[in-house]
Amino acid sequence: MNDPALLLSDDEAAILGGEAGPAQRLAMRIVVRMGEILGARELVEVASAHIDGCLYHGDGGTEFAERLVELGGRTAVPATLNVGALDLLNPKRVRSIGRRREMALRQMKAYQALGCRPTWTCAPYQSGHRPAAGEHVAWGESNAVAFANSVLGARTNRYGDFMDICCAIAGRAPRTGLHLDENRRATVVVDTRATSRALKERDVFYPVLGAWLGGAVGDRVAVIAGLPATVTEDQLKALGAAAASSGAVGLFHVEGVTPEAPDLATALGGARAEAVATPEPAELRAVRDALSTDASGRVDAVAVGSPHFSIAEFRQLEALLPSAPFAVPFYVCTGRSEHRRLEREGRLSRFGNAGVKIVVDTCVVVTPVLPPKGGVLMTNSGKFAHYAPSNTGYGVVYGSLEDCVASAVCGRVVRDESLWN
Numbered sequence: 001m002n003d004p005a006l007l008l009s010d011d012e013a014a015i016l017g018g019e020a021g022p023a024q025r026l027a028m029r030i031v032v033r034m035g036e037i038l039g040a041r042e043l044v045e046v047a048s049a050h051i052d053g054c055l056y057h058g059d060g061g062t063e064f065a066e067r068l069v070e071l072g073g074r075t076a077v078p079a080t081l082n083v084g085a086l087d088l089l090n091p092k093r094v095r096s097i098g099r100r101r102e103m104a105l106r107q108m109k110a111y112q113a114l115g116c117r118p119t120w121t122c123a124p125y126q127s128g129h130r131p132a133a134g135e136h137v138a139w140g141e142s143n144a145v146a147f148a149n150s151v152l153g154a155r156t157n158r159y160g161d162f163m164d165i166c167c168a169i170a171g172r173a174p175r176t177g178l179h180l181d182e183n184r185r186a187t188v189v190v191d192t193r194a195t196s197r198a199l200k201e202r203d204v205f206y207p208v209l210g211a212w213l214g215g216a217v218g219d220r221v222a223v224i225a226g227l228p229a230t231v232t233e234d235q236l237k238a239l240g241a242a243a244a245s246s247g248a249v250g251l252f253h254v255e256g257v258t259p260e261a262p263d264l265a266t267a268l269g270g271a272r273a274e275a276v277a278t279p280e281p282a283e284l285r286a287v288r289d290a291l292s293t294d295a296s297g298r299v300d301a302v303a304v305g306s307p308h309f310s311i312a313e314f315r316q317l318e319a320l321l322p323s324a325p326f327a328v329p330f331y332v333c334t335g336r337s338e339h340r341r342l343e344r345e346g347r348l349s350r351f352g353n354a355g356v357k358i359v360v361d362t363c364v365v366v367t368p369v370l371p372p373k374g375g376v377l378m379t380n381s382g383k384f385a386h387y388a389p390s391n392t393g394y395g396v397v398y399g400s401l402e403d404c405v406a407s408a409v410c411g412r413v414v415r416d417e418s419l420w421n
Helices: 010-016 022-038 059-070 098-113 142-152 163-170 205-217 233-246 281-290 311-320 336-344 348-354 382-392 401-410
Strands: 043-045 049-051 079-081 172-174 188-191 222-225 252-254 275-277 301-309 330-334 356-360 376-379 395-398
Touching (some): 010 022, 022 059, 022 163, 049 163, 059 098, 059 163, 079 098, 142 233, 142 252, 142 301, 163 172, 188 205, 205 222, 205 281, 205 382, 233 252, 301 311, 311 336, 330 401, 336 348, 376 382, 376 401
Parallel strands (some): 049 079, 188 275, 222 252, 301 330, 330 356
Antiparallel strands (some): 043 172
């Protein structure tokens, strides 16, 4: 190939020249070409990767991964795997047969053969993959990217399928976008002081704020002022996931909470905000209502865990489990690390006995787990609410975790409206 337009180190040029092997050369060619397209002047070494390309969407994805294996590819940095298309611990959970199942399994195996850790989770930060603040990484999966940038203060762009594994094999990414200091400063201030403190202390608020944020700021970087200092990782996780699915948010700051926002001035990089936005109570109520596509009051299934349920969320759910049986199926999607913790603590049977169906390695929106007859899905996830209608054919109703449990028992929508009025 011709000399690249961006400057390479001697090591990078050697990889591009094939000295490290054909798979590394292919991966570096793709990384370099993408850098040229993005206008990067150089590459940056990455410390880790999170791979979203392991989810089966078609035979091309499987064949690409297997080609890298045939060429002798191995990741140059630690890499975790996002959800696959199968629940390997509970194979019967997924209604996938024949060639589709075979190709999905081949794809998952190929990524393991490349040296990736089989975490099978969209929340790798729950399984110990937590890069340090300021560390450059190459992560895929929109919520994971938002969490890495915002909550952990690491630096990554939104790396799509196949670019993520190329970065992992090359150990490099284009130095552009959110890898650069100047692109990480906030340009928009979001003032939440008009929102009641009682609402801001509830988990149900954060997917709604995220959905509002994605619509309001698009791909700009915002700093959110006025959230309580007690905001939890799970609440920030839910905020980022909804913002990344409703908009293109890869990074947000929270004043006094997240690593790059000890105060507004620091988050803004010493500059004046280009815009100040205030989500009014009526706006937030409208966004919450828009997360639901069905107003019939019907519920045919409940699903939570997008991003994957954490151990803290399992504890919240356990405290809510009813003595009466659920009237509709109740699914919880989680990663292997949290599943193992439940197993070690002897708590898995408590959920099984209550009728909770725990889905591991995948989730109900990307693979056929929900009953095929269709209907209405209730969820506490802004991300599920965004993707479920198009991906599953189900209508959707959004509510709190408490609402989800109460509705699953009654078999109809039960929601606490008091905090939204």
